[in-house]
Amino acid sequence: MGPIADLFPANLPSGIVHLKSILAKDTQDELVRATKQVAKIAEFSHARTKSGGIYSAEMTNCGEFGWWSDAKGYRYTDADPRSGQPWPKMPKSFSDTLTRVLAGTDRSDFGPDACLINHYPDGAKMGLHQDKDEADFSQPIVTLSLGASADFLIGGFDRSDKSIKLLVESGDALIMGGESRLRFHGIRKIYPGTSPLSDLDGRLSLTFRKAT
Numbered sequence: 001m002g003p004i005a006d007l008f009p010a011n012l013p014s015g016i017v018h019l020k021s022i023l024a025k026d027t028q029d030e031l032v033r034a035t036k037q038v039a040k041i042a043e044f045s046h047a048r049t050k051s052g053g054i055y056s057a058e059m060t061n062c063g064e065f066g067w068w069s070d071a072k073g074y075r076y077t078d079a080d081p082r083s084g085q086p087w088p089k090m091p092k093s094f095s096d097t098l099t100r101v102l103a104g105t106d107r108s109d110f111g112p113d114a115c116l117i118n119h120y121p122d123g124a125k126m127g128l129h130q131d132k133d134e135a136d137f138s139q140p141i142v143t144l145s146l147g148a149s150a151d152f153l154i155g156g157f158d159r160s161d162k163s164i165k166l167l168v169e170s171g172d173a174l175i176m177g178g179e180s181r182l183r184f185h186g187i188r189k190i191y192p193g194t195s196p197l198s199d200l201d202g203r204l205s206l207t208f209r210k211a212t
């Protein structure tokens with residue numbers, strides 16, 4: 001674990017906690033390795049939006065449930081809609097790391113059953129959206145960032161509300177919960193060539209959720 005001096009930076013909206021440099025380099029490398037194992041079973045692909053567009057980030061999932069999007073809409077499924085096979089199990093390194101990251105926060109009891117993994121090649125982004133396909137909005141979304149740095153946008157509760165940008169870097173964690181659980185958010189841009197991890201081009205976000 002890294003320094004804790006920046007654990008609670010000022011002026012983030014209530015319910016958003018940015019844990020800067022919380023993951024040691026060898027932990028980040030292990031999470032990348034585990035992600036590659038997941039992707040051998042459920043490969044990354046560019047999901048379709050409900051309206052027929054295509055996400056520029058590639059996605060896959062692990063855990064009991066996975067989030068997916070296609071012509072049928074946005075939803076959690078217990079099997080990969082592309083193959084009909086169950087999503088790969090959540091790697092132990094994912095759950096162990098999450099437990100360590102959340103120890104000492106008021107979210108130490110968070111028990112996700114899903115992890116949506118986004119891979120952003122250079123140039124990819126994610127438009128402002130709300131995460132609202134989960135059953136219980138009292139449960140947070142916790143994201144671990146790996147690889148290239150990115151501008152994470154935090155908006156309001158209407159898409160048109162002003163957003164602020166937060167630089168997220170490899171080894172950071174971000175908790176979105178409480179009053180901020182349903183804020184619009186997205187990824188404005190990836191900073192090409194900034195991944196400190198030799199086995200990762202672009203950016204990975206491991207987004208832990210409680211789907212049910």
Ligand SMILES: O=C(O)CCC(=O)C(=O)O
Pocket residue numbers: 116118126131143152185186187204205207
């Ligand atoms: O990549 C990120 O940090 C954000 C991902 C995101 O907003 C999502 O998966 O809903």
